[in-house]
Amino acid sequence: MYGRKFQRNQFLYYQTPSPFDLPSLNESLYFPKVNESDNDSMILHTNLLNSLYRKNTQLNPSNFEGFTLNELVTKVTSIIRHMMSAQNEFQAFRIKEILQVGSFKNGTMRCGKNVADLLILLDRVPTTMLVQEMSVRMHALLNDMQSVQIVPKCEYLSVEMTSKGLDIFNDSARVSVLIGTYPEYVIKISEENLRTAVKHNIAAIQHSKFMEENSNPFAKILSRVLKFIIERNEKLSAINPWMIDAFACYSIFSNYLNQPLSLNQAFLRAFQLLSTGIFTISYGVPDPCKNFQFSINHHLHVAEEKDIIEAAQGILNKILDGKVDEVLELSD
Structure with a gap:
């Protein structure tokens, strides 16, 4: 009920192209090619x-x-399905x-980010x-499961509450159980922080459907690499994971x-677009999960846009200067 199918060519219906974005128009008509070294x-x-493929492998x-993550997802899923089927015992959670x-x-x-998200x-x-209460009951079910098995200390599961729900984890993997509900209940959530978190969790359904139906292997590699770069640059920290996924598809x-x-x-x-202000209020990438009525960057502040x-621009200069391995932190 939350998903809808988007066609890739819907990305063509943006309002204003970013300045000097040659792929968005027929450059042969507007910017005739000058003599240059094709070899360079x-x-x-x-x-x-080559560097992007090497980095993706890393x-x-x-x-x-x-x-380990698949194994943990299977365990957590089985526990939640048990709670769904044992309605008399867990009726309060529904x-x-x-x-x-x-x-x-x-x-x-990415490697080192051994986390899976499950939305209930x-x-x-x-x-x-x-x-x-749900975290307490899940912890009890996990303890019951582990009591009949010989579980190494590093694989023993723990539970902790988070702002979005609860996490179930051991030393090797983590599953984030996100809490969601149906639209008629969202507006009735009295706690503002929880209401915001639930809205964010629900939006993840459409985001995943979009990536499943509209991305390709290159888009996934590009998203993974961009997340690596953005995570290491404080001035890019305002770009959230959904912005990266949508922007990767847009760029391709x-x-x-x-x-x-x-x-x-x-x-x-991607870096040419970022350098010329694609994430400013004047331009922006329309959000395909909001009927293209809002941009994925509409929440950014002016200071964040400038950063x-x-x-x-600094990253783009390095790429054009042949220092892409430095940007990707690749060593020989």
Whole structure:
């Protein structure tokens, strides 16, 4: 009930193209190509592509991470399904649905970020006390499960409450159980922080559906690499994960030819767009999960917009100067 299908070419319906974004128009008509060394351009893009593939290999989760996280997701899912089926015992929670969302679902998870998001939809108004009681009951079920097994200390599961729900984790992996509900109950949540968190959690359903239906392997690699760069630059910290996912798709698919760009072209274009102010109030990337009526960057403050432009220009200068390995923190 929360998802809808978006076509890739819907990204063409933006209001104002970012300045000097050549893929958004027929550059042969507006910016005739001058004589330049095609060899230099080829070397730049070849090196750029090779470096991006190398970095993606480094960022891919290891087999151990994938195995431990999948194992934990299976355990947590089985516990939640037990709570859904044992209605007499857990009627107070009224759990109706369980969904995978986030980077684990989207295929953009990175090594060292061994976290999966599970969203549970309640058929009632959530409260902090309800979430607290749920965490206690889940912890008890986990203890019962582990009491009949020989569990190494590093694999023993713990539970803690978070601003978005609760986390179940051990030394190797973590599952974030996000609390959600249906639209008729959201407006009845009296706690402002919880209401904001629930809205954010619910939005993750559409975000994951969008990535599933509108991304391609290059978009996932680009998203993973951008998250790595942004995480290491404080001036880019206002760019949240959903902005990165949507922006990665925009950089690849939104162009006048309506054909996906290559990974290296999209990576370069992404920083060209950021450098020229794509995330300012004058431009922006329309949010495909809000009927393109709002931009994904509408919440940014002016100071944050300036920081993003400044940081992106510095990164772009390094890329064009052949220092992409420095940007990606690659060593020989």
